[in-house]
Amino acid sequence: MPQVPMAQRFRGFLPVVVDLETAGFDPQRNALLELAAVVISGDSGRLHPAETIHFHVEPFPDAVLDPQSLAFNRIDPFHPLRGAVPEGEALRELFRAVRRAVRSHHCRRAILVGHNAAFDLSFLHAAEQRLELRNSPFHPFSILDTVSFSALALGETVLAKAVMKAGLDWDGHQAHSALYDAQRTAALFCHVLNGYDHSPLSPFAASGGEGAV
Numbered sequence: 001m002p003q004v005p006m007a008q009r010f011r012g013f014l015p016v017v018v019d020l021e022t023a024g025f026d027p028q029r030n031a032l033l034e035l036a037a038v039v040i041s042g043d044s045g046r047l048h049p050a051e052t053i054h055f056h057v058e059p060f061p062d063a064v065l066d067p068q069s070l071a072f073n074r075i076d077p078f079h080p081l082r083g084a085v086p087e088g089e090a091l092r093e094l095f096r097a098v099r100r101a102v103r104s105h106h107c108r109r110a111i112l113v114g115h116n117a118a119f120d121l122s123f124l125h126a127a128e129q130r131l132e133l134r135n136s137p138f139h140p141f142s143i144l145d146t147v148s149f150s151a152l153a154l155g156e157t158v159l160a161k162a163v164m165k166a167g168l169d170w171d172g173h174q175a176h177s178a179l180y181d182a183q184r185t186a187a188l189f190c191h192v193l194n195g196y197d198h199s200p201l202s203p204f205a206a207s208g209g210e211g212a213v
Contacts, residue, residue, distance in 0.1 A: 003045045004204050006105040013111035014102050015040040015144060017049075017189060018120045019182035021073045023059065024066035025119075027126035031059035033075050035090050036182035039101045040113070040190065047193050049186040053097045054179045055090035056082045060130060073176045088131045091124075098137040110137045115150075115159045115185050117143040146189050153192045159185065166191045 006014060017038040024030025034056050041050035059065060059077050070077070077084075098110050114120040121143055128136055150162035163170045163184050168191060174180040197204050 003043065005043050006041065007107050009042065009047075009204070010111060010144075012108040013139060013142075014098075014105050014107040014109070015047075015113045015189065016098055016101070016110045016138070017113040017182050017186040018117075018124070019114060019178045019185060020120050020123050021075060021176065021178045022069065022123055023075075023077065024064060024069045026064070027123045029064045030069070031063035031065060031077065032057050032087060032090075032123050032127055033059065033073070033077055033084075034178035035094060036178040037094055037098065038182050038186040039098070040186060041105070042190075043105070046197075047190040049183065049190065051097065051101060052179070052183065053094050054182075055093070056084040057090045058084045058086050060087050060127075087127055088133075091127055091131060091133060095133070095135075095137055102137055109139055111139045111142055111144055113144040113146065113185070113189055115146045115181070115188075117145040117147075144189070146185055146192070149192045150188065153195065159188070163188050 017040065019036050020032055021034035022030050022032055035054070037053045038049045039051040040047055042048060065077060076082070102110055112121050121138070124138065147157050150156050154162050154165045156162040156165050159181065160170050160172065160175060166188055168184070168187050170184065196202050199205060
């Protein structure tokens with residue numbers, strides 16, 4: 001696999017895997033409770049997870065907390081040992097870290113990677129609007145969704161099943177933590193793309209490369 005700078009790999013976009021845990025499915029009404037992001041690097045020729053950003057987040061004022069969602073993700077939003085920070089602090093720190101990564105890779109902006117990525121992007125947009133934040137480092141609507149990648153490469157759409165079918169580790173006890181799910185999604189994304197790069201279909205395949213994903 002030839003070395004391809006990240007600035008040339010995805011049209012100048014830097015992939016950043018994002019996973020959120022929330023108190024429901026409505027980005028306008030339900031709280032963002034946990035945020036994790038994993039920057040993808042790969043100037044050596046193979047994509048790999050790099051910097052990780054992670055925050056537990058305090059519910060915004062008057063947020064609706066759906067009991068079923070809290071039971072599913074096992075989050076107590078007001079537990080004193082969560083170490084949660086205000087939503088504004090979490091997003092500003094995330095944006096600063098992503099901007100630094102974009103600059104260091106000579107990219108023009110980030111693109112959000114996620115498993116059902118539209119969900120995560122919708123909650124980020126809602127938080128940006130609440131906080132009146134400007135100049136997000138992420139593309140405003142383009143995403144890279146590992147559901148589609150997994151369906152194509154592995155015949156699976158569920159994250160746990162796709163990760164295990166790819167031969168990667170999966171711990172069900174840690175699942176539905178934003179940090180763990182972001183790290184596993186990042187590993188899955190890199191696995192699929194690195195495999196595809198050995199296919200003759202890839203524009204980045206080495207001459208004479210063999211073996212499709």
